[in-house]
Amino acid sequence: MIICSDLDGTILVNKSVDIEIANKIKQYRKKNNYFVIVTGRGKGVFEKAINDYNIDFFDYVILSNGGCICDSNLKEIKYTAFSSIEVINILEKLSLYKDEFRKYIINTKDESIDMKYQYNLSQGNKFVISIAIQFYNENVTKKVFQNLKAMMGTKYNLFINKDCIDILPKNVSKDIAIVHLLNLLKLSENDLCVIGDGKNDISMLKKFKNSFTFSYCDKDVLKSSKYIVESYMDFFNKIEDM
Missing domain, CATH: 3.40.50.1000 (HAD superfamily/HAD-like)
Structure with a gap:
């Protein structure tokens, strides 16, 4: 079992x-x-x-x-990791909402990186497997989730849980x-x-x-x-x- x-x-x-x-x-x-x-x-x-x-x-x-x-x-x-281009694309879209973030975390296969609203792409994507964003309240989270789903819901998997949104590669x-x-x-x-x-x-x-x-x-x-x-x-x- x-x-x-x-x-x-x-x-x-x-x-x-x-x-x-x-x-x-x-x-x-x-x-x-x-x-x-x-x-x-x-x-x-x-x-x-x-x-x-x-x-x-x-x-x-x-x-x-x-x-x-x-x-x-x-x-x-x-x-399952994003490509570097996918990471750049996602972060560009998230930048529209950076004033609403409490924090966001880049999860690679090896570590979780608290980005403080910035991500250094000079080292490559480091096998990024998810991007997690926490917002200041659940109402804002729901609104941003709907907007992100409309913008990129066909390309990636998005999950909402209370005041957090997780973005993953498609079919994950x-x-x-x-x-x-x-x-x-x-x-x-x-x-x-x-x-x-x-x-x-x-x-x-x-x-x-x-x-x-x-x-x-x-x-x-x-x-x-x-x-x-x-x-x-x-x-x-x-x-x-x-």
């Missing part, structure tokens, strides 16, 4: 990981099951979370909403990365459960039949999931009965 789980808002809640949940995941893995974290975080930001919150209970991690798959040592198994998403990992591990969808709480989880919640979210989530997330649970421990109780 294999669980693919979102991180922020799902396992990592209010800047902490419940020790009971962490122990439950470790017990699950001891039974020859796989536990995969599927996150919008890039490698550098995820590494910080590992250290800050003692996240030591995963076999694989899917980073940048599907842009990069790594093993438990954060060694890349697969990644959480569900596509999970399918690749299932094939690598020679597992089927019947062996899989997925769980998430945000709009960037919708692709995997819709794709897989054993999908779970929480009763308090956004209505678009709720209607995308097959099963609704009250908590992460409730999720474990449900899958044990399946």
Whole structure:
């Protein structure tokens, strides 16, 4: 069996990981099951979370909403990068909204770079796999998201989650990365459960039949999931009965 789980808002809640949940995941893995974290975080930001919150209970991690798959040592198994021209094109369009940014991060296959509104292209694109922008409020985020979708939604994959927008290469998403990992591990969808709480989880919640979210989530997330649970421990109780 294999669980693919979102991180922020799902396992990592209010800047902490419940020790009971962490122990439950470790017990699950001891039974020859796989536990995969599927996150919008890039490698550098995820590494910080590992250290800050003692996240030591995963076999694989899917980073940048599907842009990069790594093993438990954060060694890349697969990644999809923009071309240099694509990076320039995206940053030119984002410059129209720079006054609305709280910050933006360039995620490469090796690190997460806080750009402070600037990006030095002199070193090449450094295998950029996603560009993440955080705005000052969710209303601005929604407005900018619609504008960006209209400008470049056919060329790239865009995801919105609360006050953040992530831009990825076309045909990159959480569900596509999970399918690749299932094939690598020679597992089927019947062996899989997925769980998430945000709009960037919708692709995997819709794709897989054993999908779970929480009763308090956004209505678009709720209607995308097959099963609704009250908590992460409730999720474990449900899958044990399946």
